[in-house]
Amino acid sequence: MRFICKTAMLVAIMSMTSVVPGKASAQEASPSAGHRVAVVDVAYIFKNHPGIKAQVQSVEGDLKTYDGQLQGKREELKQAAEMLKTFKVGSPEYTSQEEKVASMESKLRLDMARKRKELADAEARIYYENYQRIAAGVKFLAQHYKINMVLRYNSEEMDLEKGESVIRGVMKNIVYHDDALDMTKGVMQYLDQSMAKEQTAARPTAGQTR
Template sequence: MKALYLFSIVSLSLAALSNQAMSQEAGPSANSARYGYGVVDVTYIFKHYQRFTTSMDNMKKAMESADGQLKSERDTIAEKEQVRTQYNPGAPEFKQIDEEIARLKAEFQLKAGKIRRDFLEREAQVYYSTYQEVSNAVQYYAQQHNIGMVLRFNGDAIDPNNREDILRAINKPVVFQNNVDITPDILALLNRGGTPGGTLPAASAGGGTLK
């Protein structure tokens, strides 16, 4: 009876290990090292990379704060315009307030334009630095797993009722991939902070792996 019991335990353990191995082999990137190439969904990574999403959330809050300051100035101009209506167009008071409104509007346009340019530049820098991090992570992962090429693809589902989705499906460069999607691995690497040392290697000049 004891022997039968032990045999059952061993059998169950082996089955569990076998299922785990099969599960790992059937993972999204299971065949990337075998074939020597992989695909990565950069758009998906941008949506789920914690540092990037935090940066964008912080920028959104800063934009809302700046918009609050601009609203205060818009309200001041609107109040001046309301006061102006109390005078006849030919009155000295009307002319004085009208000139002040023109000055305030010009200053407002300059300030609003500068804020907008600053945010666009900051946003572009965040996107650029994040893409560099993704590229470096892909290069590091590819070198560690003997992958010679990584292609960019989009793993989003296609809506048959959406014309843009259909055109995207027709024009996508990767039509089929057989468990060579390294996206989850790259995302996990980035969210862990990069390589085991905590930093990502700089991509070699001209040696980018995203195609």
């Protein structure tokens, strides 16, 4: 996977005031600063990054389109089954219609299973590819700021009205961290530029369109 030039990326990321420790210069200058740690909210990035959201919405749109097609096929199957009732059991017409209904039902089940797998694979690909981008962004920032370890955390606030939210909050691995250690926004900006670079590279040039 190709990413944009580190020099251009560094200029953009260093311009942010909320990315990674504001104390970076002092700590980098001190050889006795010890190990440095930062945090990143991966779940927040997946949920809020515009590029990732667009990819998920595309899959959801495909699912809605298929649901409409599926409804039509189910109606056809229902009509075929109703027609079967109009024939006398054991007659040639009944046997022929029965085989037709069985074939339609079998094909519908296969189509549904195939589509479910296709959508599941597409969703998995979105998470896989974007996690690779996130990991690359984390590594890029960590290496620049001389960070030894980046921990994943959850910035979601607990909602007393939602039991699952409370449970997730209670089970958080990180109870407290300095906001200056959060590189989430920096990683999101890295994704912006990384995706833009990939889209530009994917566009055919004027000579390639023919």
